[in-house]
Amino acid sequence: MTKNSNRDIIVVKNLTKRYGSFTAVKGISFSVKEGELFGFLGPNGAGKSTSINMMCTVLSVTEGTAILNGHDITRDKARVREAIGIIFQDPSLDENLTALENLKLHCVMYKVDKSVRMQRIMEVLEMTELIDRKDSLVKTFSGGMKRRLEIARGLLHYPKILFLDEPTIGLDPQTRSHIWKYIMDIKERENITVFLTTHYMDEAEYCDRVAIMDHGELVVLDTPANLKNAVGGDVIRLRTEDDEMAVAEIGKRYGLAVTRDRDGISFSVASGEEFMAPFIKELPVKILSIGMSRPTLNDVFLKFTGRALRDEELSSTDQLRETMKRSRAGLRPFGRS
DSSP states (O other), X not given: OOSOOSOEEEEEEEEEEEETTEEEEEEEEEEEETTOEEEEEOOTTSSHHHHHHHHTTSSOOSEEEXXXXXXXXXXXXXXXXXXXEEEOSSOOOOTTSBXXXXXXXXXXXXXXXXXXXXXXXXXXXHHTTOGGGTTSBGGGSOHHHHHHHHHHHHTTTOOSEEXXXXXXXXXXXXXXXXXXXXXXXXXXXXXXXXXXXXXXXXXXXXXXXXXXXXXXXXXXXXXXXXXXXXXXXXXXXXXXXXXXXXHHHHXXXXXXXXXXXXXXXXXXXXXXXXXXXXXXHHOSSOEEEEEEEOOOHHHHHHHHHSSOOOTTOOOHHHHHHHHHHHXXXXXXXXXXX
């Protein structure tokens, strides 16, 4: 973290969301420092998107609250919305307008000063490689181009807090790299606090701290380095002819905790290179493949949730639709109290 103060720009207190007897978010509490890049991660159905929707005042709160930039999300929604920017995963562009018209409209809505509007618009169009299509109707854009324009629009007004929900999903690596370079640049230049959800582990590594949610609860919160250290040692991954038997044998012979997922089984040991040779000889189950690596954030997921982070996780809007169906709750339009 650089340039950030000691001020907590986000303070979440006992934030809870219930739909009848179902509790989607179970009284989570945490804080985020001004200027921090904060990662909010969790497997499908963890409750993270519901939490973000409450913090952005899109979804009503059952209990608790959150303070964003000094404003309470339950009592001062308008001031909260003035302080935030949101790039949700699902599209919200006006496809009957050009790219330039969409960006100009956003500048007007967020009261970007007229003296800097065109400079910022050209800057984000250049960054997203859409400058040559600025006068084209959005309905003529490909899915990837629309995503890039969504990102360009979300960065225009330099919000105090920028929420990024899977900001680069579906984009090619080069475009992802360009976008992240720009995000990090304006974050440092304007001291913007960034609140990120992502499936890309390399993007999560950018975070100053990462919070992991599961089953509506905040499981763990720390720096990526500390979280990976908590996994312990080297990670051994393998597939066998009988993974169930292999798990039992590893527990009985070595006293190790083993995690299973769709790719096989994994566990951690202090010194992987020394462990592997005798292990391969001693395990009474045929090994089909085996490898060793240093812990990653996906290993952290396996440790704390028992499963890997999946690319097929529902988008925030899909999750919201499902919870709304379950509760038959109406959703106020964004921008109204």
